[in-house]
Amino acid sequence: MADRKPTKATQERAQRIYTKLEKLYPDAHCALNHRNAFELLVATILSAQCTDERVNMVTPALFKKYPTPQKMAKATQEQLEELIRTTGFYRNKAKNILGAATRIVEKFDGKVPDNMDDLLSLPGVARKTANVVLGNAFGINVGVVVDTHVGRLAWRMGLLRNARDTKDAVKIEKDLMPLFEQENWTMLSHLLISHGRGVCNARKPDCENCQLVDDCKQKDVKKK
DNA sequence: CTCCCGATAT
DNA sequence: ATATCAGGAG
Numbered sequence: 001m002a003d004r005k006p007t008k009a010t011q012e013r014a015q016r017i018y019t020k021l022e023k024l025y026p027d028a029h030c031a032l033n034h035r036n037a038f039e040l041l042v043a044t045i046l047s048a049q050c051t052d053e054r055v056n057m058v059t060p061a062l063f064k065k066y067p068t069p070q071k072m073a074k075a076t077q078e079q080l081e082e083l084i085r086t087t088g089f090y091r092n093k094a095k096n097i098l099g100a101a102t103r104i105v106e107k108f109d110g111k112v113p114d115n116m117d118d119l120l121s122l123p124g125v126a127r128k129t130a131n132v133v134l135g136n137a138f139g140i141n142v143g144v145v146v147d148t149h150v151g152r153l154a155w156r157m158g159l160l161r162n163a164r165d166t167k168d169a170v171k172i173e174k175d176l177m178p179l180f181e182q183e184n185w186t187m188l189s190h191l192l193i194s195h196g197r198g199v200c201n202a203r204k205p206d207c208e209n210c211q212l213v214d215d216c217k218q219k220d221v222k223k224k
Numbered sequence: 225c226t227c228c229c230g231a232t233a234t
Numbered sequence: 235a236t237a238t239c240a241g242g243a244g
Contacts, residue, residue, distance in 0.1 A: 032240070048241035054231070055240085088230040092242080126242055147240040169241085193240060202238060203234065 006178055010159065013215050014179035017157055020211055021191035028190035030136045032056065037112035037137035038104070039063055042072075042097050044132045045124045050087045058084050069110050072101035096124025114138045128169060135186030144176045145189035149196030156200065156216050 006014075021028075031052045034040035039059065046055045062083045066072035072080075080094035087093065100122040104112060112133065113119050119130035128147055134140040144150070146169040154176060155166050165171040180188050199206050200216075207213055 030240085044240070045242090047239085049228090049239055050230075050241095051232080051239050053239095086230060088239085089228050089241085090230080092228055096242080124242065128241065132240070145240070148238080149240065189240080197240090 006161075006175075011179060013157070014159060017159075017212060017215055018180060018184065018188065018191070021195055022187075024211055025191055025194040028187065028194045030132070030190065031193070032132075033059060034137075035063075037114075037133060038069055038101075040137045041100065041112050041122075041125070041129070041133050044129045045096055045100065046084055046087045046093055048089060048093070050089075054087055058087060066101075069101040069104040069112075072097065073105045075101075093124065099123035100125065112137070114140065116142055127173070131189075135189075139186075141182050141185040144173045144180075144185045146170075146172045146176070147189070147193065148202070149193045150176075150189050152202060153192045153196050153200055156205075157212065158215070158217050 030040070032040060032043040032047060033056045034043050042062070043052075043055050043059050046058070062080075065083070066075055066080075075098060077091075077094045077098055080098055081090050084090050084093055084097075103122055104110060107121075108118065113122075114134065116127075116130055116134065119125050119133060120127070127143065128145055131143045131145040134142055135145060146154075151166055151169065151172050154160055154172055159179060160166070160172060160175050165175070176188070177185070195212070196202075199210050200212075207216075210216070
């Protein structure tokens, strides 16, 4: 458990990266359309292994029919499945949003919880989804949202202690937290995701047009 | 670890 | 054909 502090060089690189990203994406924000915490919670559950663009195609009809936890809790799983089918994993997701809505009504007075423990008690909600809701719906920075983009970028930019952790979201989160100001944690994931979607994508990173190559390991890998 | 799973890019 | 997309549960 050699949980050493990050090196000063890593700290400085992290700050440099954040500053550049902030200038590149001054209006970075949550790309999942939502009007309140409940909609964001549902949209985030639906976003698993699916583009947020696709999620935004199904949520208007979904929220029109089931705008509140109370209404959604009265839906049948089949009704929900039909509306969310194109997001993939639709049986699990329908069961989870139905179960989450039901639990919110029964245990949380119809309101989406604003703390980590209660959010984690909802079906289909783990740390990533909880961090999204806390950060974007409640403005609470208790952790860093680690999704596939954040994990990939964190590794490419040399912000992880060891490359083995690319699959472990919790370890990635623990590596990232001390490198950035807590008040910036939510924005950090928006910035990394913006860059990860547009430039530093998984398939074909556009290193020629990347402003961060100097702080990136991927450029060496790509030199084939 | 496996499974869930449709849509899109390559 | 294969990889990937704001993951989570068993």
